[in-house]
Amino acid sequence: MSSLQLSSPPVMRRTKRQWTGWMFVLPFLLVFALVLVAPVIYAVYLSLFRDQLVGGNAFVGFANYVEALTDPNFWDSLGRVVLFLVVQVPIMLLIALAAALALDSARLHAASFFRIAIFLPYAVPAVVAVLMWGFIYGTQFGLVGSFDKFFGIAFDPLAPNVVLAAIGNINTWEFTGYNMLLFYAALRVISGDLYEAAELDGARAFQVIRSIKLPALRPAIVIAVIFSIIGSFQLFNEPNILKSLAPNSISTFFTPNMYAYNLSFAGQQYNYSATIAIIMGVLTAVIAYIVQLRGSRKEL
Amino acid sequence: MSSVSRTKGGATYRRKSTILTIVMGLLLVYSLLPLFWLFVNSTKTQASLLSSFGLWFSGPFALFDNIGQTLTYNNGIFVHWFGNTLLYVVIGAGGATFLALLGGYGLAKFNFPGKKFVFALILGAVAIPGTALAVPTFLMFSQLGLTNTVWAVILPSLISPFGLYLIWTYASDAIPSELLEAARIDGASEMRTFFTIAIRLLTPGLVTVLLFTIVATWNNYFLPLIMLSDPTLYPLTVGLNQWNAQASGVAAQPIYNLVITGSLLTIVPIVVAFLFLQRFWQSGLSAGSVKE
Numbered sequence A: 001m002s003s004l005q006l007s008s009p010p011v012m013r014r015t016k017r018q019w020t021g022w023m024f025v026l027p028f029l030l031v032f033a034l035v036l037v038a039p040v041i042y043a044v045y046l047s048l049f050r051d052q053l054v055g056g057n058a059f060v061g062f063a064n065y066v067e068a069l070t071d072p073n074f075w076d077s078l079g080r081v082v083l084f085l086v087v088q089v090p091i092m093l094l095i096a097l098a099a100a101l102a103l104d105s106a107r108l109h110a111a112s113f114f115r116i117a118i119f120l121p122y123a124v125p126a127v128v129a130v131l132m133w134g135f136i137y138g139t140q141f142g143l144v145g146s147f148d149k150f151f152g153i154a155f156d157p158l159a160p161n162v163v164l165a166a167i168g169n170i171n172t173w174e175f176t177g178y179n180m181l182l183f184y185a186a187l188r189v190i191s192g193d194l195y196e197a198a199e200l201d202g203a204r205a206f207q208v209i210r211s212i213k214l215p216a217l218r219p220a221i222v223i224a225v226i227f228s229i230i231g232s233f234q235l236f237n238e239p240n241i242l243k244s245l246a247p248n249s250i251s252t253f254f255t256p257n258m259y260a261y262n263l264s265f266a267g268q269q270y271n272y273s274a275t276i277a278i279i280m281g282v283l284t285a286v287i288a289y290i291v292q293l294r295g296s297r298k299e300l
Numbered sequence B: 001m002s003s004v005s006r007t008k009g010g011a012t013y014r015r016k017s018t019i020l021t022i023v024m025g026l027l028l029v030y031s032l033l034p035l036f037w038l039f040v041n042s043t044k045t046q047a048s049l050l051s052s053f054g055l056w057f058s059g060p061f062a063l064f065d066n067i068g069q070t071l072t073y074n075n076g077i078f079v080h081w082f083g084n085t086l087l088y089v090v091i092g093a094g095g096a097t098f099l100a101l102l103g104g105y106g107l108a109k110f111n112f113p114g115k116k117f118v119f120a121l122i123l124g125a126v127a128i129p130g131t132a133l134a135v136p137t138f139l140m141f142s143q144l145g146l147t148n149t150v151w152a153v154i155l156p157s158l159i160s161p162f163g164l165y166l167i168w169t170y171a172s173d174a175i176p177s178e179l180l181e182a183a184r185i186d187g188a189s190e191m192r193t194f195f196t197i198a199i200r201l202l203t204p205g206l207v208t209v210l211l212f213t214i215v216a217t218w219n220n221y222f223l224p225l226i227m228l229s230d231p232t233l234y235p236l237t238v239g240l241n242q243w244n245a246q247a248s249g250v251a252a253q254p255i256y257n258l259v260i261t262g263s264l265l266t267i268v269p270i271v272v273a274f275l276f277l278q279r280f281w282q283s284g285l286s287a288g289s290v291k292e
Helices: A002-007 A010-047 A063-069 A072-104 A111-123 A128-139 A143-151 A165-190 A192-200 A205-233 A237-242 A256-265 A269-296 B018-041 B046-051 B063-109 B114-128 B130-143 B150-155 B161-174 B176-185 B190-203 B203-220 B222-225 B236-248 B256-290
Strands: A049-052 A056-059 B005-010 B011-013
Touching: A010 A049, A010 A192, A010 A269, A010 B063, A010 B114, A010 B130, A056 B011, A056 B256, A063 A192, A072 A111, A072 A165, A072 A205, A072 A256, A072 B018, A111 A165, A111 B018, A111 B256, A128 A143, A128 A165, A128 A237, A128 B018, A128 B236, A143 A269, A143 B130, A165 A237, A165 B018, A165 B190, A165 B203, A192 A205, A192 B161, A237 A256, A237 B161, A256 A269, A256 B130, A256 B150, A269 B256, B018 B114, B018 B256, B046 B256, B063 B150, B063 B161, B063 B190, B063 B203, B063 B236, B063 B256, B114 B161, B130 B150, B130 B256, B176 B190, B190 B203, B203 B256, B222 B236, B236 B256
Parallel strands: none
Antiparallel strands: A049 A056, B005 B011
């Protein structure tokens, strides 16, 4: 083998080198194919079939998709996560952005303590976050209960009309610090020359934020928005765990993911469940893709 | 701004603002309040838990008694869950980081046929959330007879498209191609070059990805929830939720003090690991955002 290599012309050597990249990428791709590509293909396959009383498992084309798109439960769940997306995500990202700018301004006392402490909730498992907030929300013996008693009111954060806001609060608590750090990391790599030039021009702090910091933050903001869209559309953990504390406020089709889950595990409707999962996956990917395209353009 | 006093290495030193610090203090209180609540209430007995104000200590100091009860309840199932979580984290997060490291390095430093396709595949996968795949993965795994085994939890954890993406952008900048060329001329094999030179240069990126995957696997809930039916295979997250559901079921047997103390015990290791490694995390993140 080695003698062959010695005598082989340079072109051959380059060809051989070209394939070594595969050696590094292949292990990832093999597992990737098993746990990502195969389930997608299998779900698409499932979504085109249906278990029928007569004839058993039969090919039904897009009938499951038609059913999903005319299913009020599906639209109900989709509407809820869209509402969540347009309310919770801007609030969370604006707080995170303001916090990152404050950290970067070098005008905070004990800035590194703030940075770590505000980031800390990200490390807390969703289950624990929901259990803590769930107990705090309790009107019987939770903090909200103490609050209600003190003011003589009967506010219940887990009531059907406000439970989505209660979940939004839990998500904001979990992910504000994460987004703050994402923005802060992007701010740290801005060249000091830009600030010096701005200073020479006599730019004020808000002008520096508008003309230097926000443009530099654009890629980080695009990433944060994409992750938040994914997080909203795929909302599952928080409502599912909160359900045991608020069974009357959270239905089995509270979010599309909960609907897919309950169709599979309570209803045994695997084909229909796979259909919902595919629709949501495609929808999420398309919207994430549009945000990325718009975000990478120079003008918004 | 007149408060700018001097610049050094690009950073501007300014006068500290008390108002800004106070406003940020509100966010700080919001971030830490539930954790403080958790600690305070893990020191209470079940009786004083239900009768006292949530944000201060009350009744006998029962933290150690609660910890003892949590660890021994139901033949020590909590300890079992803890061990399961460790297993899923070590193999899942460790494996995911290793695969991302190999793949990211391969994509950053080699040209090979089909690279554009691999690139498109992985970028597409970043946009596909794991939870969207959970139900289809369950359906496929049950066909393969993999459900209710540790592999049902470990295998899907092994893939981190975002981790691979981070390593790839990091490796493009952190590893000079000339260095690899020099190693090749010295006769080092590709694997040897990777393990002796590349890994060392990639360490900050590696720690970043390791932290992401550790947090993701430690906190993993949806996947083990649907994959596992045997409680002895549960990780902490699923187990805790089962305890909580037990408190509100038909045959309610409230063990709130165990749920709360168990929650505290669940977050202590991850918070410690997090505080210990967070400075690496940040440097890895900024490397990722430079490239974007």
